[in-house]
Structures are given as C-alpha cells and as structure tokens.
Amino acid sequence: MLTKRTFLSGLMSSAALATIPATAKAATPDATLITNVRVFDGKSDGLSGLTNVLVEGELIKEISPAADAAPDVPRIDGGGRTLMPGLIDNHVHLQWNQGPMEFMTARSDYVAALALRECEATLMRGFTGVRDTGGGILGIARAIDEGIYPGPRIQACNASIGMTAGHGDYRPRSVLPRAFGGPGITELEAKMITIIADGVDEVLAATREQFRQGAHFIKVFSGGAVSGLYDPLDINEYSPDELKAAVDEAKRWNTYAASHAYMDSSVRSAIDAGFACIEHCNLMTPDSMELAVEKGVWLSTQVGFFMTPIPEGFNEYQAARQKMARDGLDAMLRLAKEYGAKIALGTDFVGSSETKATQLNELTLRTPWFSNAEILRQATGDNGQLWQLAGPRSPYQKGPVGVIEPGAYADILLVNGDPIADLSVMGSAENFDVIMKGGKAYKNTIL
Numbered sequence: 375m376l377t378k379r380t381f382l383s384g385l386m387s388s389a390a391l392a393t394i395p396a397t398a399k400a401a402t403p404d405a406t407l408i409t410n411v412r413v414f415d416g417k418s419d420g421l422s423g424l425t426n427v428l429v430e431g432e433l434i435k436e437i438s439p440a441a442d443a444a445p446d447v448p449r450i451d452g453g454g455r456t457l458m459p460g461l462i463d464n465h466v467h468l469q470w471n472q473g474p475m476e477f478m479t480a481r482s483d484y485v486a487a488l489a490l491r492e493c494e495a496t497l498m499r500g501f502t503g504v505r506d507t508g509g510g511i512l513g514i515a516r517a518i519d520e521g522i523y524p525g526p527r528i529q530a531c532n533a534s535i536g537m538t539a540g541h542g543d544y545r546p547r548s549v550l551p552r553a554f555g556g557p558g559i560t561e562l563e564a565k566m567i568t569i570i571a572d573g574v575d576e577v578l579a580a581t582r583e584q585f586r587q588g589a590h591f592i593k594v595f596s597g598g599a600v601s602g603l604y605d606p607l608d609i610n611e612y613s614p615d616e617l618k619a620a621v622d623e624a625k626r627w628n629t630y631a632a633s634h635a636y637m638d639s640s641v642r643s644a645i646d647a648g649f650a651c652i653e654h655c656n657l658m659t660p661d662s663m664e665l666a667v668e669k670g671v672w673l674s675t676q677v678g679f680f681m682t683p684i685p686e687g688f689n690e691y692q693a694a695r696q697k698m699a700r701d702g703l704d705a706m707l708r709l710a711k712e713y714g715a716k717i718a719l720g721t722d723f724v725g726s727s728e729t730k731a732t733q734l735n736e737l738t739l740r741t742p743w744f745s746n747a748e749i750l751r752q753a754t755g756d757n758g759q760l761w762q763l764a765g766p767r768s769p770y771q772k773g774p775v776g777v778i779e780p781g782a783y784a785d786i787l788l789v790n791g792d793p794i795a796d797l798s799v800m801g802s803a804e805n806f807d808v809i810m811k812g813g814k815a816y817k818n819t820i821l
C-alpha cells in the first residue's frame with residue numbers, strides 16, 4: 375500500500391535522482407591558442423587574412439591577429455592552414471549500421487556497440503555534429519556528451535512517427551494487425567527507429583513519448599518512402615489532423631517537427647501542417663518551393679545517397695523508388711537555389727560502415743549545383759542554424775554550432791589547404807590536421 379510516508383520518500387528519491395550529477399566530464403584543456411590561420415567562419419564567401427583563434431574551455435573566446443595567451447597555454451601553430459567549423463551532417467541514422475534483416479534481428483547491445491564505433495568514425499571524419507533523424511541514440515549521445523566515448527554532438531528525434539502501412543511499418547504482412555491481437559510493437563519500434571501511431575490520439579501520445587525519452591525535435595513520416603515495405607512513393611501519409619497534432623505538440627515543447635517527404639503533394643501537406651523542416655524534398659514543384667521559402671521552411675537535402683547503389687538487401691520496388699527520387703533531385707536543387715530556400719545538408723546513409731565512410735563525398739558531390747563557399751556554409755553555418763530551431767530542447771545551450779565566432783562552441787577543423795579555392799581537400803579527412811570538439815583536440819598532427 376502506498377502510505378503517505380512511502381509516497382513522500384518516493385517523491386524525495388525522484389527529486390534526488392533529478393539532481394544526481396552527470397558522470398565525470400571529459401578533461402578539457404582550459405585554453406588553446408591556435409596561431410597563424412586563415413578562418414572560414416561558416417557564414418562568409420571566403421577566408422580571413424592570417425589571424426589567431428583563442429579557445430577557452432568549450433568555447434571560442436577571441437579571433438584576432440593580436441589574440442594571445444599566457445606562456446603556459448598550449449599552442450597550435452596553424453602554419454597558414456584553414457581554420458573552419460567542424461562539419462555537421464543533418465540527416466544520419468547512427469544506430470543503423472547493418473543490412474535491414476541483420477539490423478532488425480540483432481540484439482540491441484550489439485547494435486549499440488556498432489553505433490559507438492560509428493560515432494567515433496564520424497567524429498574522425500571531421501563531423502563534430504550530427505542530427506539523428508531516427509534511432510535509439512540518446513543514451514549514446516549522453517555518454518558522448520559526458521566524455522565517456524568519442525563522438526560528435528548529437529541532436530536527435532529518437533523514433534520517427536509513422537502510420538500503419540507507412541514508412542517504418544516493417545511488420546510482415548502475415549502477422550495480425552495490432553487491433554486484432556497482433557504484436558503491439560515492431561522490431562524497428564524496439565530499436566526506436568520508428569513508432570507506429572494511427573489517429574490523432576496515438577500521434578499525440580507517440581509525440582509525447584519521444585519527449586519522455588529526451589528527444590530534441592520530432593520527426594514524422596508524411597509521405598511515401600524509398601525504403602518502405604508497403605508505402606508507394608506517391609501517397610500522402612497521415613491526415614492533416616494527425617500531422618498537425620505532432621506539429622502543435624512539438625511547438626508546445628518549444629521545439630519543432632520535421633517531416634519526411636519526397637513527393638510534392640507530401641511536401642505540401644507537411645508545409646500546410648506547419649512542419650519547420652522537410653527531409654528529402656526531391657520531387658518539389660516551383661509552387662511548393664515558393665511556399666517553403668515564404669514560410670521559412672528548411673529543406674534537408676541529400677545528394678550522395680542517390681549517387682550510391684541501393685543498399686544491400688533492398689528489393690526492386692525500393693530500387694525503383696530510389697531512381698524516381700534521384701531523377702527529381704537535379705530540378706529540386708536548381709529550384710531551391712533559384713528561390714533562395716534554406717538548404718540543409720545531410721547523408722541519410724543506413725547499412726554498412728563502408729557506405730557511411732563516404733560521408734565526406736556529400737560536400738564534393740554538390741559542386742554541379744553550388745559554389746564551394748555555398749557547400750561549406752551548408753555543412754557548417756546553415757546546418758547549425760537548423761539546430762537552433764530545437765531551442766531549449768537542444769542539449770547545447772552555451773553557444774551556436776557551425777560557426778567560428780566568439781562565444782561559439784570550439785568545434786574546429788584545421789584543414790591543410792584552401793577549401794574555398796579547391797573543395798576536393800574536403801574529400802578526405804587526411805587533410806584535417808586538427809579535429810577539435812568543445813575545445814578538446816581528438817586529432818592533432820601538428821605537434
């Protein structure tokens with residue numbers, strides 16, 4: 375029986391839990407002075423003249439040729455290299471590192487082990503921040519933020535919300551539906567890749583559940599998918615009321631909802647429902663592009679995903695949908711540029727770590743559409759602006775990411791070369807002599 379006393383002690387222990395300090399933080403050097411560098415700040419068209427950058431704690435303190443520090447402060451002589459923000463990939467699935475069948479049947483601890491390895495590999499490719507758009511990664515994100523494992527900063531939505539027969543419904547056709555005694559949870563739900571919710575009430579509950587798990591933003595499948603089992607690309611997933619339920623709940627949590635949509639009609643229904651960011655967008659028309667720009671909606675785009683072979687284990691229907699989406703990409707990116715849309719950059723790779731190892735190609739593959747400076751801004755300052763939409767739900771409250779300016783997080787690459795003049799230097803992490811996140815150098819070949 376719950377007596378007053380046990381109730382009170384329960385309250386006290388939950389209060390105590392809430393104040394337990396996080397596990398020991400990683401040792402961060404108090405300061406580092408990086409001298410003799412030319413800065414790409416994540417916002418400009420070009421590089422600065424030679425200057426110095428003083429890092430104090432996790433943040434950038436000063437950028438000036440006169441910036442100096444006490445003699446005992448560690449120094450890195452940039453030797454004329456380019457200092458730029460660490461890269462951000464705004465569409466990843468850190469948890470998904472196997473073929474679909476292996477992933478769905480693997481133990482969760484094995485899946486987590488592969489994800490940890492992928493987190494370190496991602497950081498060592500120069501990506502100091504990633505936005506995870508589906509997958510149980512929040513525990514790993516916490517461990518990384520606490521300095522227990524190396525990895526990027528992670529903004530995450532936890533599970534994407536999808537409808538029965540929509541993207542994310544990977545139940546075999548042979549099982550009974552949930553409402554008729556079938557399993558209440560799919561393999562993908564167990565791994566928090568997606569959660570299936572039908573009707574306004576369930577969508578609302580699913581949205582709140584993501585916040586219970588610590589999500590920073592919400593993602594909803596509002597259109598057909600390349601990799602779905604049952605949903606053709608052409609359908610609008612969810613009714614306007616269901617979409618709006620998720621969007622409004624995200625707003626009540628002072629953050630935002632992102633939608634997955636390829637077809638124009640799905641993009642349109644997502645914009646109408648108030649989504650602040652649309653993932654993919656490949657088949658948008660000028661009308662919806664105009665509307666997206668008018669409403670300030672972000673387009674979270676991928677190029678490399680459509681230039682690589684369909685992931686192993688995907689069927690001919692999925693391959694056909696990938697081709698359809700790929701065929702729309704060129705026109706969509708031209709439109710987005712012409713209309714001045716807010717363009718975020720991401721990869722959306724799932725499957726093998728070999729595929730994910732091509733992550734840096736996302737920059738160099740964009741040269742048919744964008745200038746080198748535009749691509750570098752997309753991967754840094756622009757992507758960082760999208761992170762600000764998470765407001766108080768973002769775990770990174772001390773400053774902006776994706777820019778080099780006083781007060782920003784000291785997430786920094788020292789690049790051996792001038793990526794504004796020659797973007798190909800961004801194609802290999804071998805050209806990154808220093809990879810720093812939050813003032814801590816995870817790689818430094820200039821010793």
Ligand SMILES: [Zn+2]
Nearest residue numbers: 465467507722
């Ligand atoms: Zn995705």
